[in-house]
Amino acid sequence: MFRSAGVRFAVVYALLLAASAAALALFLWWSTAGLLDRQTETAIRADAQGLSERWEEGGLPALVLTIDERLSGNVDDDAVYLLTNARMQRVAGNLAGWPSIVREPDTWYELPVQRAGILSLALVWRYDLPGGYHLLIGRDVQVRAQLRRLLTDALLWALVIVAAMAVAGALIVRSLLRRTLANVSTTANAIAAGDFAQRVKLSGRGDEFDQLAEVINDMLDRIGRLMDGVKQVSNAIAHDLRTPITRARARLEEASLRASSPEALRAAIDRATADLDGIVAVFQALMRISEIEAGSRRSAFATLDLAPPLADLAELYGAVAEEKGVTLSADIPERLPAHGDRELIQQAVANLLDNAVKFSPPGGTVRLQARPAAAGVEVLVADQGAGIPPEDLKRATERFFRGESARSTPGAGLGLALVQAVAQLHGGTLRLEDAAPGLAATLSLPAPEEPAHG
Amino acid sequence: MRILVVEDDKDVAGFVVRGLREAGHVVEHADNGRDGLFMAASESFDAVILDRMLPGGIDGLKILETLRGQKNSVPVLILSALAEVDERVKGLKAGGDDYLTKPFAFAELLARVEALARRGKTEGPVTKLVVEDLELDLLSRQVKRAGQKIDLQPREFRLLEYLMRHAGQVVTRTMLLEGVWDYHFDPQTNVIDVHVSRLRQKVDKPFPVPLIQTVRNAGYMLRAERA
Numbered sequence: 001m002f003r004s005a006g007v008r009f010a011v012v013y014a015l016l017l018a019a020s021a022a023a024l025a026l027f028l029w030w031s032t033a034g035l036l037d038r039q040t041e042t043a044i045r046a047d048a049q050g051l052s053e054r055w056e057e058g059g060l061p062a063l064v065l066t067i068d069e070r071l072s073g074n075v076d077d078d079a080v081y082l083l084t085n086a087r088m089q090r091v092a093g094n095l096a097g098w099p100s101i102v103r104e105p106d107t108w109y110e111l112p113v114q115r116a117g118i119l120s121l122a123l124v125w126r127y128d129l130p131g132g133y134h135l136l137i138g139r140d141v142q143v144r145a146q147l148r149r150l151l152t153d154a155l156l157w158a159l160v161i162v163a164a165m166a167v168a169g170a171l172i173v174r175s176l177l178r179r180t181l182a183n184v185s186t187t188a189n190a191i192a193a194g195d196f197a198q199r200v201k202l203s204g205r206g207d208e209f210d211q212l213a214e215v216i217n218d219m220l221d222r223i224g225r226l227m228d229g230v231k232q233v234s235n236a237i238a239h240d241l242r243t244p245i246t247r248a249r250a251r252l253e254e255a256s257l258r259a260s261s262p263e264a265l266r267a268a269i270d271r272a273t274a275d276l277d278g279i280v281a282v283f284q285a286l287m288r289i290s291e292i293e294a295g296s297r298r299s300a301f302a303t304l305d306l307a308p309p310l311a312d313l314a315e316l317y318g319a320v321a322e323e324k325g326v327t328l329s330a331d332i333p334e335r336l337p338a339h340g341d342r343e344l345i346q347q348a349v350a351n352l353l354d355n356a357v358k359f360s361p362p363g364g365t366v367r368l369q370a371r372p373a374a375a376g377v378e379v380l381v382a383d384q385g386a387g388i389p390p391e392d393l394k395r396a397t398e399r400f401f402r403g404e405s406a407r408s409t410p411g412a413g414l415g416l417a418l419v420q421a422v423a424q425l426h427g428g429t430l431r432l433e434d435a436a437p438g439l440a441a442t443l444s445l446p447a448p449e450e451p452a453h454g
Numbered sequence: 455m456r457i458l459v460v461e462d463d464k465d466v467a468g469f470v471v472r473g474l475r476e477a478g479h480v481v482e483h484a485d486n487g488r489d490g491l492f493m494a495a496s497e498s499f500d501a502v503i504l505d506r507m508l509p510g511g512i513d514g515l516k517i518l519e520t521l522r523g524q525k526n527s528v529p530v531l532i533l534s535a536l537a538e539v540d541e542r543v544k545g546l547k548a549g550g551d552d553y554l555t556k557p558f559a560f561a562e563l564l565a566r567v568e569a570l571a572r573r574g575k576t577e578g579p580v581t582k583l584v585v586e587d588l589e590l591d592l593l594s595r596q597v598k599r600a601g602q603k604i605d606l607q608p609r610e611f612r613l614l615e616y617l618m619r620h621a622g623q624v625v626t627r628t629m630l631l632e633g634v635w636d637y638h639f640d641p642q643t644n645v646i647d648v649h650v651s652r653l654r655q656k657v658d659k660p661f662p663v664p665l666i667q668t669v670r671n672a673g674y675m676l677r678a679e680r681a
Contacts, residue, residue, distance in 0.1 A: 270671075280557055281640060284537065288639075291538055300539075315609055316635065319648045347639040354642050415642070 006177045010170030017169060021162040025155045033148045037123075040139045041108070044125050047079075047137050055129060063135075064092040078140040080113060080122045086132025095136065102126050102136065110141065121145045180209050184216065196224060229293050232399055233286055240400040240413075241279060248275035285414040289399065292344065292421040300343070306336040306377060309346050310370050317353040317366075325362035328353075331369045338377040338445055340426045345445065348422040351415040352381035352441050359385030359439070376428065376446040384438040393432050419443060455500040455571050456480045460490030460517065461533065462508050466556075470503065473560045474567075487512030494521055499528050501571040503563070506534035506545065515548045522549035529570040533558070539638075561672035565624040572623065583618040586678045588657065588665055590618055599661060609634070610653050617666065617676040626673035650674055 047070075054066040067081045071094055082093035090097065094115055102109050105126045113122045124138030183201055190198040199220060200213040255268030314330035321328040338345070349368075356366040364384040371378055388396050395401045397420035402413040416430070419441070423430040428445040457479050461467040467483055474481045482497070484490035487508040494502055494517060506514035518530055530552075532545040537555040545553045551573075552566050583590040587600045595611060597604045606614065616633050617625060627646040631637045650666065658664040667675045 276557075277559070284555075284640070287537060312609075312635065315607075316641070316645050316649070319652055320643055320645050323648050323651075343638060346637065350637075350639070350641050358643065 004174075006174035009177055010174040013173045014166035014170045017166045018162060021158065025158060029151065029155070033144070033151055036144045036147070040123055040141060040144070044123070044137050044139060048125065048127060048135075051135065051137065052127070060091070060131070060133070067092045080115065080124060080136070080138035080140060082136040084134045084136075088134065091133070093136070098134070098136070099124075113138075113140075115140070184213065187216075191220070196220075196227075226294065229290060233290055236286060236399050241282060244275055244279050244282070248272045248279070251275065282414065285418065286399070289414065289418050289421045292418070292425050295425060298341075298425065300341045301339060302342070303337065303339050304342050306338045306342075306345065306370065306379075307332050307334060309342055310336070310349065310368070310379070313346060313349050313353060314368055317350070317357055321357045321360070321366055324357060324360070326357055326360040327365045328357070329365055329367050331367070331371075333371060336370055336372060336377055339447060340445055341422075344422045344425065345443075348419040348443060349379055349381065351419050352379075352443065355415055355441075356381050356383035356385070356439070359383055361385060364438075373444065376444060379443045379445075380440060381443075382435045382438060382440040384435070387434055387437060387439045388432065390434065393434075396432055397430060416441075455568070456482070456498070457567065457571070458482045458484065458490070458494055458497075458499045458502045460484045460487070460494070460502065460508065460514065461505040462486060463505075469560065470563065473564065477564055477568075486510035487514070487517060491517045491520055494528065495524060495526065501567050502528055502530045503567060504530055504532050504550070506532060506536055506541075515545065518545075518548045518550060529573065531563075531567050531570055533563070542638075559671070561624065561669075562626050562628065565626045565629060565672060568623050569620055569625070569629065572620075583615065583621075585618050585621045585676055586663070586665060587661075588618070590615060597657075599657060602660075604656055606653075606656060609649070610656070613649060613653055614657065617674065621676045624669050624672050624675050629673070 051063060051066060054062045058065075063083065067083060070079060071081060080093075080095060082095040082098065083091045084098050085091055088098045095113060099109075099111055099113065101111055102124060105128045107126070109124050109126075111122060111124065113120055113124075115122075120140050120142040122138040123141045124136050127135040127137070129135055187198045187200045199217045202210050202213050204210070251268050251272040255265050255272070259265035259268060310332050311330070314328060314332065318328045318330070353366065353368065360366055360383045366384075367380065367382045369380040369382075392401075397416045399417045400413045401417075416432075420430045423443055423445070426445045428443065431442040431444065433440045433442070457474055459467060459470050459474070459481060461470065461483070462485050464485075467485060471481045471483050482493060482499070484493050487510040489510075490504070490508065491512055504514045504517060508514055508517075514532060514534070518532070521528065521530070530550050532550040532553045533556065534541065534545065534553070535556045536542075536545075542553045542555075551570050554563060554566060581591070581593050583592070589598045590611075591597075592615070597606055597611065597614065613630065613634050616630060627644065628640075630646050630650075631641070654664070654666050658666055663678055665676055665678060667677065669675050
């Protein structure tokens with residue numbers, strides 16, 4: 001039962017309500033009944049002060065006179081006095097006899113008294129005077145006692161009402177919480193049951209629950225994309241790797257059946273080994289893309305100057321281009337601050353350059369252009385090759401997609417998919433455009449957001 | 455050289471052990487983590503080839519950490535099917551000197567293991583590398599062959615330096631890519647071949663004896679070709 005957060009919240013609510021009601025009642029008590037008590041006590045003390053002064057001035061006669069005066073001048077008719085001699089016999093005052101329970105001096109007593117034939121309640125204080133006289137000063141508190149009883153009753157009732165309200169409120173809190181969470185758990189259940197298209201509904205109020213729902217939906221979207229990626233990879237393994245595996249297998253079987261000499265057999269095995277190496281390379285490229293897409297590499301992000309690594313790449317591929325009779329013209333600024341994973345950015349640009357050099361006609365030019373952009377860094381790689389037909393541009397970054405013109409060149413169709421994955425990991429984009437002639441690929445890497453949320 | 459192979463897969467272990475013996479090395483083999491750790495800790499080897507996932511409760515990383523904990527600095531090449539970048543980092547952090555992922559070509563493994571085993575033997579910092587009549591001065595950054603000065607680009611200089619440091623050993627393309635360019639990815643096109651052939655133009659072409667040899671199915675080696 002207490003495992004339920006709804007019940008827990010409800011109990012907390014009820015306890016809070018009870019605690020605040022109790023605090024309120026205590027304060028109310030203190031400021032009404034308590035105040036009256038304190039006022040009465042103050043009045044009695046003041047009275048005592050006056051009477052003791054009279055005693056000192058005029059002794060017993062003055063005291064008796066003063067008590068009589070005070071009794072006759074008491075408009076509210078609430079004063080209680082009793083002066084007795086050493087044998088506890090009444091000398092003055094409006095009480096018939098000394099109440100037996102008042103034994104100790106300097107103590108408050110609240111006791112029933114008989115005054116002018118009426119039974120009433122009084123608060124009294126005993127003073128022992130020199131000469132064996134005893135003085136009792138008090139106030140009738142019958143009215144105050146009634147008020148206190150009234151107040152006690154009211155507070156007791158209030159307690160019952162508060163308890164009822166606490167229970168009702170707790171139930172409401174619990175059902176509110178349940179209803180809000182039901183939205184999330186229905187969605188989660190639907191997804192668990194296989195309907196991945198479900199999303200948590202937003203109330204549109206933009207409150208904390210909406211924010212939570214948005215976070216959950218974002219997470220679901222991301223999981224969905226990852227699952228698509230996994231599906232794509234397994235499809236790719238199922239279909240696209242079949243071709244090279246078939247080739248390797250055929251070579252081995254052919255060699256086993258028909259090789260006429262040990263040399264021919266060895267050559268066939270070497271070729272099959274090379275085929276297998278190619279398959280492994282494709283495998284590794286696929287794994288690398290998945291690794292990047294999973295986002296685990298974000299831990300390697302750092303602020304870096306992209307100029308030196310890009311210059312390195314220009315030098316690395318410049319030689320390759322030259323070998324093919326292609327010119328690689330690099331335009332890289334002195335400094336190019338960026339934020340990301342150096343190795344991944346390098347690999348992405350390497351893939352773009354590799355493609356560009358591969359698809360360039362002899363005598364053509366490959367441009368590598370890097371510049372700081374409004375929102376980060378832009379790296380452009382453009383060639384003057386056949387380019388990608390507009391209808392294929394969208395699909396060019398899919399795994400294993402190879403355009404018509406690319407069929408005759410070696411490659412597995414994973415290069416641009418990796419660039420795309422790197423761009424996405426950095427929160428950037430890969431833009432492919434027709435450079436007329438050729439292909440212009442722009443890798444945009446945004447500057448990191450200011451860490452606003454600590 | 456004395457090499458310990460810790461690998462549980464019978465076929466892979468047999469292939470590696472035979473290959474290393476054929477290359478002239480003395481090879482010991484352990485097929486589980488416990489024996490592997492015992493042998494590596496109690497005997498002296500020039501290099502250890504270590505699989506990561508091993509039966510017997512002790513995996514490769516644990517062996518490595520134990521060895522390093524005992525101040526044993528034997529060069530260790532980790533051979534593993536765990537190919538993710540993070541795994542590689544983990545292996546090197548645990549004290550591995552090199553990391554090769556399965557599947558692998560034997561030539562690559564041999565070249566790396568020999569490079570590792572020899573690396574531990576070089577004494578002190580060198581300021582000058584000399585192979586036959588080729589001299590490379592690391593301080594003045596000058597290269598001379600047969601007394602004749604050769605002008606090299608910075609990258610060509612580093613490429614030649616790497617080859618000369620491993621003179622007489624096979625150096626694979628990936629070793630060059632990692633050692634000279636610090637790239638840990640496959641740049642698809644054989645960019646290394648282009649750069650080596652440019653270096654050849656400057657270092658070998660004008661001279662009667664070529665020094666940079668191509669080793670078929672493996673990579674390159676710097677040494678005078680002897681008949």
